[in-house]
């Protein structure tokens with residue numbers, strides 16, 4: 001079944017084997033930009049959305065640094081615009097998830113939850129997922145006060161106290177967003193220097209609802225049916241303490257969604273797919289774009305650019321092959 005970002009089914013396909021010229025895995029900015037470019041090259045690309053329609057950007061409340069939107073744009077709204085534009089030129093967006101790939105021969109074989117595809121070219125834009133603290137109580141209390149998405153869950157913490165773990169852009173951006181609802185936002189960081197950019201830092205420092213606990217890690221999340229507090233440890237003094245809170249928002253980096261490609265594509269530390277500047281992977285005909293290959297920029301605009309580049313290169317790849325056949 002196909003869906004628009006608004007959740008409306010748009011088309012349907014049976015579960016039989018489908019042969020496509022370009023298959024795109026992932027529906028974030030990289031995947032949908034690749035779809036736009038591949039569609040305009042008349043390659044009729046199929047996008048498999050994965051579990052997160054719109055990717056991580058779709059979960060962002062307001063994106064203020066995507067060019068062309070001087071007042072900012074909602075993450076899901078931008079995703080819908082990306083999708084609409086790609087569909088206008090013939091891209092098909094399928095609500096389906098790849099579960100296995102065979103990249104040992106072309107066409108590549110991709111098994112999904114709903115069927116199977118053969119693809120002449122593959123663009124991987126499966127993104128990344130938030131890292132977990134891996135402390136007692138985290139797993140048990142996820143959805144009961146532990147969250148990895150302020151946009152999704154912030155509303156539940158109206159007039160409540162929350163803590164945010166992390167010191168990067170995500171921690172501060174999401175922490176500031178939480179001040180709309182929460183009575184206080186305590187940012188717990190393991191060092192005394194933030195990794196986040198200066199603009200976010202000055203916004204956070206000047207917000208009366210935001211306060212910081214430095215040089216401190218969360219060692220456990222406390223509560224039975226819901227979060228009631230966190231256990232803390234000062235990494236300099238070793239001193240332990242507890243802090244009462246209603247919610248714990250964790251923003252400590254990401255892990256790329258690449259398990260499926262292990263042993264088939266060259267990867268570097270952290271499981272990111274290795275690409276060259278043309279978005280080519282170690283397997284000819286397979287391209288990667290966005291956060292699955294990039295742990296440095298991680299911006300909507302850079303991911304979109306990589307998606308476009310991957311599709312342009314996939315087009316050249318298929319054209320060259322056609323030229324050889326003639």
Ligand code: NAP
Pocket residue numbers: 065133165166167168169170171173190191194195217251252253254295296297298299
């Ligand atoms: P990040 O920059 O990797 O920051 C992760 C933070 O979590 C760091 O402060 C790190 O501490 C801390 N951390 C990591 N593991 C931890 C652990 N086990 N326990 C406690 N703390 C831990 O991740 P991010 O904030 O998600 O940002 C990722 C990228 O996206 C960055 O390039 C960022 O610029 C970009 N981004 C940009 C924007 C924007 O421009 N508006 C918004 C969001 C993200 P240390 O500092 O000590 O390493």
